[in-house]
Amino acid sequence: MSSLRIEAHPVLDFPTPKKVKFFFEGKEYEGYEGEPIAAALHAAGVKMLRRSPQKNRARGFFCAIGRCSSCIMEVDGEVNIMTCITPLKEGMQVKMQKGHGTIKP
């Protein structure tokens, strides 16, 4: 299937920023520097970002503006990061967090 990135648009121009590598669950992925982590994952076809703590339901991208907390993940060891508003950086380690996640002392 074709990529989810919009290449040509009749109204909008999307600048192509620098490509960076990052890791999701240990596997290497590519995204654009500065775009939200969740957007990079979505473009790469990753839809499930975690499972809900109580009922183990799949959770993914939802509000896209940092309100709903559906997309919280573990980023570089820190839990509960709203990935839909956190900019992607080279080398980031992104993981599905378990349950509510544990804060390291």
Place this chain on the structure above:
Amino acid sequence: MSRKTEVFVIGGGPAGLSAAIVAAELGAETLLVDDSAKLGGQLIKQTHRFFGSSNRDAGIRGISIASKLCKDVENLKGRLTVLKNTAAVGFYSNNEVGILSQNAYERVAYQRAIVCTGATENSLAFENNDLPGVYGAGGVQTLMNVHGIRPGHKILMVGSGNIGLIVSYQLIQAGVEVVGLVEGLPTIGGYLVHASKIRRLGVPIYTSHTILQAIGETHVEGATLSRVDERFQPVPNTEFEIKCDCICLAVGLTPLIDLFQQAHCRMVHIGELGGLVPLHDSGMKTTNPDVYVAGDASGIEEATTAILGGRIAGARAYESLHGKSEKADQIVAEAKEELKTLRSGSTGERIRWGRERVLKEVGAC
């Protein structure tokens, strides 16, 4: 750290930007915060040419109206401070508001606050509505028009109001196949111009239908639809499946009003305006005399009316601090005249009723 300002504007959509521009232009020291990375609110996601008043930006694309307002903000630098990526999170009783940016929390001491937080999207109850791939129209637009990423390859749109129609068209422009448009009512809700555009493009329209279920385990793989009767009850044995990898809900907006409640503004429920709104007078002042409102937070309407409401609020907030001003009066008079024209005619009927009810209730308190 803490900050001090005369006028504090919360929300950088068309309403907040306009309020801040007017207050600063008239001479008030003004601070504006917005929780996103880019100013403009809903406008930055709107690629279509806007409906509305012709001397107030109709015919221009939403994104261009945002750039125009941002340029005005830029020109007011010395008097108007803007903090992006910063959310107002709470009102304190001593005219202070807590603001949160990426990793810092501060307090803002204000003399007048103008709250223009816009709206939140409504959801719809159906089985598996929490599956990844079920989105609100706002999320879809952010992904597509701000980040340049399609929400999926095949999308089902639920809701045929203007937002459902316009976002369907935007999806097609971005190269997504819209596999169907579902509407519970027997007729399409939005303007005919938008509806005929997507009908011409061959999108199947299912009026008197609803979505019963999203299909999938880790993400959306399809949906079950069914016909509904006049009381919106599913008609047995009319269910059928449709294949899609995402579902977009465009089923209305509700004013975002938690900050008004914290600021002890009296609220009133007015269906025509989208739900609970802070009571306010024609100068956009709430029942808390230091707090003003404008835009969708005062009742779901449109960008042009949000701009005009914002201009009125900015002018009146300035006057309440610096005394009567001829210039402010003129801004208010012009805005009111334009609003009257905009809300005339049959499409403005519901809004007119709603607005009249707000004013009546204010008179009563």
